[in-house]
Amino acid sequence: MTTPVNPDPQAKTATQAVAPKKTQRLGDFELVGKLGKGAMGSVYLAKQLSSNRTVALKLLPRDLAQEEEFLERFRREARAAMKLSHPNIVAAYDMGEVGNYHYIAMEFVDGPNLELILQKKGRLGQDEVLKVALDMSAALEEAEAHKIVHRDIKPANILSSNSQRLYKLTDMGLASASAGDKRVTMAGFCVGTPFYVSPEQARGDRDVDSRADIYSLGATLYHLATGRVPFEGSNPMVVMTKHLQEEPDLPHVREPAVPLHLSALIQRMMAKDPDKRQQTARELRQDIERCMRGEMPLPPSPKPKPAPRPLTPTLSPLGRGQGEGATAPAPVLAPGPPAPPLLDRIFAIADELAFFLPGPLRLPAVALVGTVVLLAMLWLATVLLKR
Numbered sequence: 001m002t003t004p005v006n007p008d009p010q011a012k013t014a015t016q017a018v019a020p021k022k023t024q025r026l027g028d029f030e031l032v033g034k035l036g037k038g039a040m041g042s043v044y045l046a047k048q049l050s051s052n053r054t055v056a057l058k059l060l061p062r063d064l065a066q067e068e069e070f071l072e073r074f075r076r077e078a079r080a081a082m083k084l085s086h087p088n089i090v091a092a093y094d095m096g097e098v099g100n101y102h103y104i105a106m107e108f109v110d111g112p113n114l115e116l117i118l119q120k121k122g123r124l125g126q127d128e129v130l131k132v133a134l135d136m137s138a139a140l141e142e143a144e145a146h147k148i149v150h151r152d153i154k155p156a157n158i159l160s161s162n163s164q165r166l167y168k169l170t171d172m173g174l175a176s177a178s179a180g181d182k183r184v185t186m187a188g189f190c191v192g193t194p195f196y197v198s199p200e201q202a203r204g205d206r207d208v209d210s211r212a213d214i215y216s217l218g219a220t221l222y223h224l225a226t227g228r229v230p231f232e233g234s235n236p237m238v239v240m241t242k243h244l245q246e247e248p249d250l251p252h253v254r255e256p257a258v259p260l261h262l263s264a265l266i267q268r269m270m271a272k273d274p275d276k277r278q279q280t281a282r283e284l285r286q287d288i289e290r291c292m293r294g295e296m297p298l299p300p301s302p303k304p305k306p307a308p309r310p311l312t313p314t315l316s317p318l319g320r321g322q323g324e325g326a327t328a329p330a331p332v333l334a335p336g337p338p339a340p341p342l343l344d345r346i347f348a349i350a351d352e353l354a355f356f357l358p359g360p361l362r363l364p365a366v367a368l369v370g371t372v373v374l375l376a377m378l379w380l381a382t383v384l385l386k387r
């Protein structure tokens with residue numbers, strides 16, 4: 001079966017960058033070649049003349065740049081991203097306007113992104129997957145310290161630096177700017193890829209925290225380790241609904257070469273309930289280090305909490321969108337009415353107990369254990385009442 005990634009046929013590395021026919025000048029920048037194109041605009045390899053440095057220059061398309069509300073968000077997020085300084089985050093140097101364009105000048109990274117690597121290699125071995133995981137947990141730790149949620153972690157946004165021998169997260173903060181883009185949501189279109197979206201984002205939650213990034217990184221690792229995305233579907237809405245409602249095949253079931261501890265790490269990162277994932281990037285790093293020693297990740301801490309409410313899909317044309325060219329409306333799934341707390345607790349405990357079971361077995365196991373516990377409690381109550 002083919003992997004329905006959404007490759008950008010124009011994405012290039014430095015050596016493959018398409019050179020413009022004649023050198024183009026854009027204010028302080030000399031465009032050397034086109035690196036690729038994404039949902040927010042095109043990226044060029046360029047030389048910043050005043051600083052004499054090579055940069056990756058992201059130019060916003062004119063129609064997007066005309067919306068004042070979008071621009072304000074873009075500037076705010078780009079300013080926040082410029083405060084970050086970390087080897088695993090692509091540095092944002094500068095932003096501004098030149099001619100009819102709005103630009104962000106970034107550190108140029110001299111290797112392919114992970115989407116291109118996947119297209120070439122199919123899947124990665126466990127050591128490389130764990131290297132990506134460790135580098136990205138360090139990037140997320142830095143982002144968390146500055147209260148920035150990336151919101152669009154995916155293979156195309158993780159670049160490999162050949163010269164520094166590490167992975168770097170790019171587009172930090174930019175997805176938050178586009179997430180509220182009215183043009184996209186009002187049209188009900190889905191732009192970008194739905195393959196790595198967290199359930200809370202698929203549901204349309206606005207105030208997601210860094211645990212959404214942990215889910216998307218988990219889905220990315222799933223793809224790297226197995227060579228397949230967790231959920232496939234005929235259109236983005238189907239894929240997003242699966243992220244909300246279905247358990248993916250466990251990575252080691254999908255691809256037997258994936259060791260159990262790596263499979264369990266990914267499974268925990270991709271828990272539907274954010275409370276059951278690693279709660280912070282630091283906790284994630286500790287789990288990755290455990291995994292590197294061949295140990296299983298820690299189970300979620302059993303802290304008392306209100307049980308997650310069941311989700312009732314209510315399709316709305318106003319879903320959040322991502323990705324170029326896709327045209328299906330995104331689903332917005334509204335929470336259903338709260339279940340009785342006792343029942344919720346019984347089934348939440350059963351769910352914890354079934355944590356390590358393969359996806360297809362989990363639901364029946366939870367239902368069985370929950371029902372048995374419930375019947376036992378009813379029997380006990382009847383006996384006590386008779387007395």
Ligand SMILES: Nc1ncnc2c1ncn2[C@@H]1O[C@H](COP(=O)(O)OP(=O)(O)OP(=O)(O)O)[C@@H](O)[C@H]1O
Binds near residue numbers: 106
């Ligand atoms: N800092 C960079 N250094 C080198 N190449 C880059 C850099 N940033 C982006 N690129 C290249 O440009 C391509 C386009 O990037 P862009 O971020 O616009 O698209 P995307 O990640 O595929 O989609 P999205 O718009 O959703 O982020 C990337 O796939 C990558 O190959």
Ligand SMILES: [Mg+2]
Binds near residue numbers: 156157
């Ligand atoms: Mg990108």
